[in-house]
Amino acid sequence: MTKIKEGYKNEKEIFLEHIQKAGLRRTAQRDLILEIFLKTEEHLTSEDLYWLVQKQDPSVGHTTVYRTLKLLTEAGLAREVRFGDNKTYYEHHYNHEHHDHLICTECGKVVEFFSPEIEAMQDATAHKFGFVPTHHSLRLWGICEDCQQTTHESHPSMASGAQPRVRVKTVVGS
Ligand SMILES: [Zn+2]
Ligand SMILES: [Zn+2]
Ligand SMILES: [Zn+2]
Numbered sequence: 094m095t096k097i098k099e100g101y102k103n104e105k106e107i108f109l110e111h112i113q114k115a116g117l118r119r120t121a122q123r124d125l126i127l128e129i130f131l132k133t134e135e136h137l138t139s140e141d142l143y144w145l146v147q148k149q150d151p152s153v154g155h156t157t158v159y160r161t162l163k164l165l166t167e168a169g170l171a172r173e174v175r176f177g178d179n180k181t182y183y184e185h186h187y188n189h190e191h192h193d194h195l196i197c198t199e200c201g202k203v204v205e206f207f208s209p210e211i212e213a214m215q216d217a218t219a220h221k222f223g224f225v226p227t228h229h230s231l232r233l234w235g236i237c238e239d240c241q242q243t244t245h246e247s248h249p250s251m252a253s254g255a256q257p258r259v260r261v262k263t264v265v266g267s
Pocket of ligand 1: 191192193212229231
Protein backbone atom coordinates (compact mmCIF):
# COMPACT_ATOMS: atom_id res chain seq x y z
CA MET A 94 0.00 0.00 0.00
CA THR A 95 2.82 2.38 0.75
CA LYS A 96 4.95 1.62 -2.25
CA ILE A 97 3.11 3.66 -4.84
CA LYS A 98 6.00 6.11 -5.30
CA GLU A 99 8.54 3.42 -6.10
CA GLY A 100 6.41 2.86 -9.19
CA TYR A 101 7.48 0.21 -11.64
CA LYS A 102 11.12 0.01 -10.61
CA ASN A 103 11.53 -3.53 -11.94
CA GLU A 104 9.71 -2.75 -15.15
CA LYS A 105 11.91 0.26 -15.78
CA GLU A 106 15.06 -1.77 -15.16
CA ILE A 107 13.90 -4.51 -17.51
CA PHE A 108 13.14 -1.97 -20.20
CA LEU A 109 16.46 -0.17 -19.82
CA GLU A 110 18.35 -3.45 -20.02
CA HIS A 111 16.40 -4.41 -23.12
CA ILE A 112 16.97 -1.17 -25.02
CA GLN A 113 20.67 -1.25 -24.16
CA LYS A 114 20.93 -4.79 -25.47
CA ALA A 115 19.16 -3.66 -28.62
CA GLY A 116 21.78 -0.94 -29.02
CA LEU A 117 19.31 1.88 -28.42
CA ARG A 118 19.45 4.93 -26.26
CA ARG A 119 17.25 5.75 -23.35
CA THR A 120 15.12 8.77 -24.30
CA ALA A 121 12.60 10.91 -22.47
CA GLN A 122 9.96 9.95 -25.03
CA ARG A 123 10.48 6.21 -24.51
CA ASP A 124 10.39 6.73 -20.74
CA LEU A 125 7.11 8.61 -21.03
CA ILE A 126 5.54 5.94 -23.24
CA LEU A 127 6.62 3.23 -20.80
CA GLU A 128 5.24 5.19 -17.85
CA ILE A 129 1.84 5.74 -19.47
CA PHE A 130 1.63 2.15 -20.64
CA LEU A 131 2.34 0.84 -17.14
CA LYS A 132 -0.23 3.16 -15.59
CA THR A 133 -2.99 2.03 -17.92
CA GLU A 134 -4.64 -1.24 -16.92
CA GLU A 135 -6.45 -1.69 -20.20
CA HIS A 136 -6.19 -3.44 -23.50
CA LEU A 137 -4.67 -0.76 -25.69
CA THR A 138 -3.90 -0.43 -29.39
CA SER A 139 -0.84 1.59 -30.32
CA GLU A 140 -3.33 4.23 -31.51
CA ASP A 141 -4.94 4.34 -28.04
CA LEU A 142 -1.57 4.67 -26.38
CA TYR A 143 -0.56 7.34 -28.87
CA TRP A 144 -3.52 9.52 -27.86
CA LEU A 145 -2.76 9.08 -24.18
CA VAL A 146 0.87 10.04 -24.78
CA GLN A 147 -0.21 13.02 -26.91
CA LYS A 148 -1.95 14.54 -23.90
CA GLN A 149 1.37 14.69 -22.05
CA ASP A 150 3.73 15.40 -24.91
CA PRO A 151 2.34 16.35 -28.34
CA SER A 152 5.78 16.00 -29.92
CA VAL A 153 5.77 12.20 -29.63
CA GLY A 154 5.04 10.62 -32.99
CA HIS A 155 2.92 7.60 -33.74
CA THR A 156 5.89 5.61 -35.02
CA THR A 157 7.78 6.13 -31.78
CA VAL A 158 4.82 4.84 -29.79
CA TYR A 159 4.46 1.84 -32.08
CA ARG A 160 8.16 0.96 -31.96
CA THR A 161 8.29 1.39 -28.21
CA LEU A 162 5.35 -0.97 -27.80
CA LYS A 163 7.24 -3.51 -29.89
CA LEU A 164 10.24 -3.08 -27.59
CA LEU A 165 8.02 -3.51 -24.53
CA THR A 166 6.65 -6.71 -26.03
CA GLU A 167 10.13 -8.07 -26.79
CA ALA A 168 11.21 -7.20 -23.26
CA GLY A 169 8.32 -9.21 -21.83
CA LEU A 170 6.56 -6.20 -20.32
CA ALA A 171 3.69 -6.16 -22.81
CA ARG A 172 1.76 -8.92 -24.49
CA GLU A 173 -0.12 -8.76 -27.77
CA VAL A 174 -3.78 -9.80 -27.84
CA ARG A 175 -6.29 -9.86 -30.66
CA PHE A 176 -10.03 -9.69 -30.26
CA GLY A 177 -11.21 -10.28 -33.83
CA ASP A 178 -11.46 -6.69 -35.06
CA ASN A 179 -8.17 -6.85 -36.99
CA LYS A 180 -6.40 -4.70 -34.45
CA THR A 181 -3.52 -5.61 -32.20
CA TYR A 182 -4.06 -4.79 -28.56
CA TYR A 183 -1.41 -4.72 -25.88
CA GLU A 184 -1.78 -5.52 -22.22
CA HIS A 185 0.57 -5.85 -19.28
CA HIS A 186 2.56 -9.05 -19.25
CA TYR A 187 5.19 -8.70 -16.55
CA ASN A 188 3.95 -9.76 -13.12
CA HIS A 189 0.46 -10.31 -14.44
CA GLU A 190 -1.23 -13.65 -14.04
CA HIS A 191 -2.16 -15.53 -17.16
CA HIS A 192 -5.78 -15.00 -18.18
CA ASP A 193 -8.04 -15.46 -21.17
CA HIS A 194 -10.74 -13.26 -22.66
CA LEU A 195 -14.46 -13.06 -23.30
CA ILE A 196 -15.40 -10.53 -25.97
CA CYS A 197 -18.85 -9.06 -26.56
CA THR A 198 -19.48 -8.78 -30.30
CA GLU A 199 -22.16 -6.11 -29.75
CA CYS A 200 -20.44 -3.53 -27.58
CA GLY A 201 -16.84 -4.74 -27.62
CA LYS A 202 -16.59 -5.25 -23.88
CA VAL A 203 -13.63 -7.44 -22.96
CA VAL A 204 -13.77 -9.55 -19.81
CA GLU A 205 -10.74 -11.34 -18.41
CA PHE A 206 -11.12 -14.76 -16.85
CA PHE A 207 -9.05 -17.63 -15.55
CA SER A 208 -10.26 -21.18 -15.27
CA PRO A 209 -7.91 -23.80 -13.77
CA GLU A 210 -10.09 -26.54 -15.24
CA ILE A 211 -9.83 -25.19 -18.78
CA GLU A 212 -6.09 -24.61 -18.36
CA ALA A 213 -5.60 -28.23 -17.24
CA MET A 214 -7.68 -29.57 -20.12
CA GLN A 215 -5.72 -27.55 -22.65
CA ASP A 216 -2.43 -28.90 -21.30
CA ALA A 217 -3.79 -32.45 -21.34
CA THR A 218 -4.99 -31.98 -24.93
CA ALA A 219 -1.59 -30.69 -26.03
CA HIS A 220 0.17 -33.67 -24.42
CA LYS A 221 -2.28 -36.07 -25.99
CA PHE A 222 -1.16 -34.84 -29.41
CA GLY A 223 2.51 -34.99 -28.43
CA PHE A 224 2.84 -31.22 -27.96
CA VAL A 225 4.68 -29.45 -25.20
CA PRO A 226 2.38 -26.47 -24.61
CA THR A 227 4.22 -23.15 -24.57
CA HIS A 228 1.47 -20.55 -24.73
CA HIS A 229 -2.12 -20.08 -25.78
CA SER A 230 -4.79 -17.47 -26.08
CA LEU A 231 -8.35 -18.54 -25.50
CA ARG A 232 -11.02 -16.14 -26.66
CA LEU A 233 -14.76 -16.63 -26.37
CA TRP A 234 -17.01 -14.34 -28.37
CA GLY A 235 -20.58 -13.75 -27.36
CA ILE A 236 -23.12 -11.21 -26.23
CA CYS A 237 -22.71 -9.71 -22.79
CA GLU A 238 -25.47 -9.43 -20.23
CA ASP A 239 -26.17 -5.76 -20.95
CA CYS A 240 -26.38 -6.29 -24.69
CA GLN A 241 -28.67 -9.31 -24.33
CA GLN A 242 -31.20 -6.91 -22.88
CA THR A 243 -30.88 -4.13 -25.44
CA THR A 244 -30.37 -6.04 -28.69
CA HIS A 245 -32.47 -9.10 -28.03
CA GLU A 246 -34.13 -9.43 -31.42
CA SER A 247 -31.25 -8.45 -33.64
CA HIS A 248 -28.59 -11.06 -33.01
CA PRO A 249 -28.60 -14.39 -34.78
CA SER A 250 -28.96 -17.47 -32.62
CA MET A 251 -26.56 -19.48 -34.75
CA ALA A 252 -23.03 -18.30 -35.42
CA SER A 253 -21.93 -18.26 -39.05
CA GLY A 254 -18.60 -19.57 -40.24
CA ALA A 255 -17.27 -16.05 -40.58
CA GLN A 256 -15.11 -14.52 -37.88
CA PRO A 257 -17.32 -12.52 -35.57
CA ARG A 258 -17.40 -8.80 -36.20
CA VAL A 259 -16.27 -6.98 -33.15
CA ARG A 260 -16.24 -3.31 -32.35
CA VAL A 261 -13.96 -3.06 -29.38
CA LYS A 262 -14.39 0.17 -27.48
CA THR A 263 -11.39 2.41 -27.70
CA VAL A 264 -10.08 3.55 -24.39
CA VAL A 265 -9.60 7.13 -25.43
CA GLY A 266 -11.41 9.14 -28.04
CA SER A 267 -9.27 10.76 -30.67
ZN1 LIG B 1 -5.50 -19.71 -20.47
ZN1 LIG C 1 -22.03 -5.99 -24.81
ZN1 LIG D 1 -6.38 -9.16 -20.76
